[in-house]
Amino acid sequence: MRPLGRRAFPPALLVIALASLSTQPATAHIVLGNRPLQLLVADADVVARARIVDTRGIPAASGLESQRPTVGALLLEVLKGDVPLAEVRFAQHGHGVASYEPGEEVLLFLQRIERSRELGALAGTEIPYVSLQEHDEKYLIPRNESPIVLAAVRAYARAERIPDAKKRIAALRQVTLTLLGSGDPRLATSAVKTLALAAEVPLVTRDDLPVLLPLLDDTSLPVGVRLGLLVELERRALLADRARWAALLKSTTGSDRTAVIRAAGRHPSADVLAALLALLQGKDEDAAREAAIALGWPGNAAAVQPLDAAMASEDRGLRMAAIRGLGGIGSQDARRALEKASLTHPDPATRRRARAEAIRLSGAATSSPR
Amino acid sequence: MPIPTSTPHRTRLLLMLACACALPLVGTQAQAQDEDQDQDPDQLRVGVCQRDITPISPNLASAYEAAFGETAVVNHTDPIFMAGFGDNRRATDYNDRLWARGVVIEGDGGRIAIVSLDVVGYLNGEVDTIRSMVSPDAGVDYIVVHSTHQHEGPDTIGIWGPDPLTSGIDFGYLDFVNATVADCIDEAADGLQKARIKFATTDSIGLSLGTDVEDDGLGVADGKVLVDDDLISPATDGRIANPRLSIMQLTERGGQKDVLATLVNFASHPESLGSGNTQITSDFPHYARERLEEEYGGVAIWVSADLGVLQGPLDIDVLDPDTGMPAVRRTFRWAEVHGEQLAERVIGAIPTMPGRPVASLAFATTKPVPIRLDNPYFRFFIALGVLNPRLTLYTDGVPDDSVGFPFPPPFDSIPQALGEDVQTEVGAFRINEASFAVVPSELDPQIGETYRQAMVGAEHTFIIGLGNDEIGYQLPAPKWDDSCHACAPFILASVPEFCEFFPNIDCNTVFQNNVGQEVDPEVGAAIVPLIDALHDGP
Numbered sequence: 001m002r003p004l005g006r007r008a009f010p011p012a013l014l015v016i017a018l019a020s021l022s023t024q025p026a027t028a029h030i031v032l033g034n035r036p037l038q039l040l041v042a043d044a045d046v047v048a049r050a051r052i053v054d055t056r057g058i059p060a061a062s063g064l065e066s067q068r069p070t071v072g073a074l075l076l077e078v079l080k081g082d083v084p085l086a087e088v089r090f091a092q093h094g095h096g097v098a099s100y101e102p103g104e105e106v107l108l109f110l111q112r113i114e115r116s117r118e119l120g121a122l123a124g125t126e127i128p129y130v131s132l133q134e135h136d137e138k139y140l141i142p143r144n145e146s147p148i149v150l151a152a153v154r155a156y157a158r159a160e161r162i163p164d165a166k167k168r169i170a171a172l173r174q175v176t177l178t179l180l181g182s183g184d185p186r187l188a189t190s191a192v193k194t195l196a197l198a199a200e201v202p203l204v205t206r207d208d209l210p211v212l213l214p215l216l217d218d219t220s221l222p223v224g225v226r227l228g229l230l231v232e233l234e235r236r237a238l239l240a241d242r243a244r245w246a247a248l249l250k251s252t253t254g255s256d257r258t259a260v261i262r263a264a265g266r267h268p269s270a271d272v273l274a275a276l277l278a279l280l281q282g283k284d285e286d287a288a289r290e291a292a293i294a295l296g297w298p299g300n301a302a303a304v305q306p307l308d309a310a311m312a313s314e315d316r317g318l319r320m321a322a323i324r325g326l327g328g329i330g331s332q333d334a335r336r337a338l339e340k341a342s343l344t345h346p347d348p349a350t351r352r353r354a355r356a357e358a359i360r361l362s363g364a365a366t367s368s369p370r
Numbered sequence: 371m372p373i374p375t376s377t378p379h380r381t382r383l384l385l386m387l388a389c390a391c392a393l394p395l396v397g398t399q400a401q402a403q404d405e406d407q408d409q410d411p412d413q414l415r416v417g418v419c420q421r422d423i424t425p426i427s428p429n430l431a432s433a434y435e436a437a438f439g440e441t442a443v444v445n446h447t448d449p450i451f452m453a454g455f456g457d458n459r460r461a462t463d464y465n466d467r468l469w470a471r472g473v474v475i476e477g478d479g480g481r482i483a484i485v486s487l488d489v490v491g492y493l494n495g496e497v498d499t500i501r502s503m504v505s506p507d508a509g510v511d512y513i514v515v516h517s518t519h520q521h522e523g524p525d526t527i528g529i530w531g532p533d534p535l536t537s538g539i540d541f542g543y544l545d546f547v548n549a550t551v552a553d554c555i556d557e558a559a560d561g562l563q564k565a566r567i568k569f570a571t572t573d574s575i576g577l578s579l580g581t582d583v584e585d586d587g588l589g590v591a592d593g594k595v596l597v598d599d600d601l602i603s604p605a606t607d608g609r610i611a612n613p614r615l616s617i618m619q620l621t622e623r624g625g626q627k628d629v630l631a632t633l634v635n636f637a638s639h640p641e642s643l644g645s646g647n648t649q650i651t652s653d654f655p656h657y658a659r660e661r662l663e664e665e666y667g668g669v670a671i672w673v674s675a676d677l678g679v680l681q682g683p684l685d686i687d688v689l690d691p692d693t694g695m696p697a698v699r700r701t702f703r704w705a706e707v708h709g710e711q712l713a714e715r716v717i718g719a720i721p722t723m724p725g726r727p728v729a730s731l732a733f734a735t736t737k738p739v740p741i742r743l744d745n746p747y748f749r750f751f752i753a754l755g756v757l758n759p760r761l762t763l764y765t766d767g768v769p770d771d772s773v774g775f776p777f778p779p780p781f782d783s784i785p786q787a788l789g790e791d792v793q794t795e796v797g798a799f800r801i802n803e804a805s806f807a808v809v810p811s812e813l814d815p816q817i818g819e820t821y822r823q824a825m826v827g828a829e830h831t832f833i834i835g836l837g838n839d840e841i842g843y844q845l846p847a848p849k850w851d852d853s854c855h856a857c858a859p860f861i862l863a864s865v866p867e868f869c870e871f872f873p874n875i876d877c878n879t880v881f882q883n884n885v886g887q888e889v890d891p892e893v894g895a896a897i898v899p900l901i902d903a904l905h906d907g908p
Contacts, residue, residue, distance in 0.1 A: 266753050
């Protein structure tokens with residue numbers, strides 16, 4: 001793991017950062033999926049509330065119009081950047097671009113076109129900007145409303161201009177807490193992603209736990225957000241309550257429970273083990289299958305016999321899941337159970353799958369080269 | 371716009387390599403035929419297979435039957451989350467089916483299997499499961515399972531679920547695919563017959579209109595210009611694309627020499643439908659395969675090449691022959707036009723003379739290849755159970771699923787994964803005058819070109835990208851830009867000016883979904899010696 005590169009650090013921020021460092025040194029971070037809202041604001045040269053005017057392609061010299069979408073928008077409020085309230089045109093570029101309709105009121109995150117290595121050739125044309133937004137980074141602003149996202153973006157933009165580092169961090173903490181508690185799934189997700197990316201920056205602290213802990217039980221939030229927040233609070237050493245995982249296993253249902261089961265398997269404890277074993281042996285077939293896989297953490301000796309028994313289930317899906325679980329445990333006992341099933345199980349597909357898992361465990365799966 | 375005549379050296383090299391190999395190899399073919407006389411004529415045998423791996427959920431079973439007129443057998447739970455773009459994109463219908471299509475080739479030197487899957491990616495742990503399920507009687511020495519990287523199928527990796535932090539994987543579907551692919555290989559191995567083999571190389575130059583600022587008329591665009599690429603290719607503002615189409619065709623030995631399989635290797639993301647589509651499809655490769663099978667029969671197999679760092683179709687325009695106008699982007703008509711034009715280019719390149727009845731095979735693999743995981747966000751996703759849990763971590767080459775408790779009391783009961791590296795594999799093989807590199811990544815074509823240059827003496831070169839794994843983008847090591855990652859905490863603390871990389875911070879998307887900056891050095895260090903060992907290299 002590598003330390004962060006840094007220039008001279010303002011003393012106040014350095015104190016804050018050092019005080020909140022965990023015992024693990026910081027590492028480089030990669031964004032999986034789209035950027036959190038704060039990074040969008042940081043990357044943009046212009047952030048604005050705007051009304052979409054039109055969308056069209058770009059005429060080419062050949063007379064044929066390129067199908068690359070460009071969008072005309074009237075800026076209604078500029079939240080970042082020094083630009084007038086006027087009509088602008090921007091190009092779109094990216095893996096999956098947002099689609100716009102005339103009349104929509106939206107948030108725009110724009111970059112000057114000359115900063116784009118791909119579209120810089122459009123500099124000096126009628127298209128001075130490129131949108132930073134991917135397809136699910138479109139933010140519609142309902143008319144006559146001031147949604148939380150607008151307040152958050154204003155706050156992020158304002159925070160960039162706060163000269164005092166401590167006050168800036170305090171402002172960002174407030175935005176983070178607001179987004180987490182907003183009830184808006186996308187905004188809460190953005191805040192969790194910000195936390196995961198921000199290393200040890202104290203965007204939440206122990207003082208915020210009274211606000212954050214109820215969110216873990218807030219069923220109106222997507223389960224992924226709740227789990228992500230739990231994982232982050234643990235990673236930041238703000239929470240040591242291992243019983244929460246078992247409690248979530250018992251309280252969630254349906255697809256939420258599937259997500260909890262998968263995550264719980266990465267956070268083993270005696271309580272989690274007991275809860276997963278109960279699901280494995282319960283009547284809910286979907287939960288039983290997921291539990292079988294989740295029980296497959298390395299060396300989980302207590303799950304070998306229950307998973308071995310599950311291989312005898314009439315439910316084919318559970319048999320296959322139990323095989324995956326035993327493969328995840330990887331112990332000698334697990335391997336013996338798989339080998340036995342590969343020889344004696346009455347179902348040929350189960351024998352084949354068990355044999356494959358035993359082979360995979362032995363490391364002999366790769367076809368040997370000549 | 372067409373390629374300028376004064377093209378910088380590197381791009382000329384690309385074009386020369388792309389075009390020269392398309393020239394008829396008359397003299398070479400005659401010499402090879404003389405050599406064949408001395409070899410065992412029964413040596414080359416080939417088997418082919420194709421299996422339907424379309425995900426079918428209870429809610430979509432009737433849609434499947436309506437679309438294809440075949441009985442639906444449910445193999446996936448509801449909903450089917452679609453991979454490749456954002457989260458919570460749920461399949462609503464089908465345009466065409468997804469396939470596992472493969473060949474088993476036996477020659478002097480062994481037996482290899484190449485199977486291509488119409489999915490976004492397939493992790494190494496699942497590939498190992500497939501290998502272990504293939505019957506020992508199949509006698510295959512080296513199995514390659516490739517993903518085309520299409521963006522309109524089910525989530526097989528785990529990062530495209532109902533929300534950004536919840537997996538979309540259905541493990542039952544993965545079990546179905548594993549068994550199906552193993553069956554496919556067994557079937558192909560069981561059906562080996564005497565065959566002939568031939569190769570060709572052409573390119574996609576001229577297939578796109580060049581009307582877009584990012585389109586150089588190559589039939590594929592470079593969607594991400596890396597730092598200093600403009601120095602390598604100033605005439606194209608740094609856009610460096612690989613338009614090569616590499617082709618392998620297998621026919622029956624005698625009689626009418628019916629085509630058994632046509633394999634096409636091309637470096638373009640199969641994602642032309644874009645992020646708004648909710649119909650399951652294999653994208654433009656479907657139409658290319660249909661046209662090739664219409665022409666030749668047999669099984670057409672699409673294998674994506676060095677498509678990394680955003681080589682793809684999203685920034686090009688193609689002419690719809692029906693209207694005489696550019697096809698509307700992100701439509702099935704666009705995919706159809708592009709697929710068919712690629713197929714026509716391939717058809718025009720395959721020589722009519724019979725292929726060789728013999729095959730000299732050689733291959734080499736390295737497994738494991740450790741790559742340091744410089745990506746705490748991956749760890750976060752692993753901790754959430756989002757990524758397929760078969761992503762094992764290792765330390766110093768030893769499986770390390772251990773957890774530690776690095777925090778001081780009272781938090782010393784909070785586990786942290788301690789493994790440092792992920793592990794993957796690489797491979798390379800030769801078949802007669804053709805050479806193949808098997809890489810686990812979405813390989814940048816600049817790197818792909820260096821691997822091809824290492825294939826000394828090979829007349830046709832193939833890059834099998836996303837081969838036996840999917841570890842994300844592989845950028846050239848000197849072009850890795852760590853600014854966004856290193857500066858993320860500073861950016862998020864709103865003090866980017868205190869990061870050493872300020873103001874040149876690049877938070878572009880190619881640095882997402884990346885194991886880290888060690889990918890290129892480690893993969894290169896593993897595969898180049900393999901390529902060298904199979905050729906007349908150092």
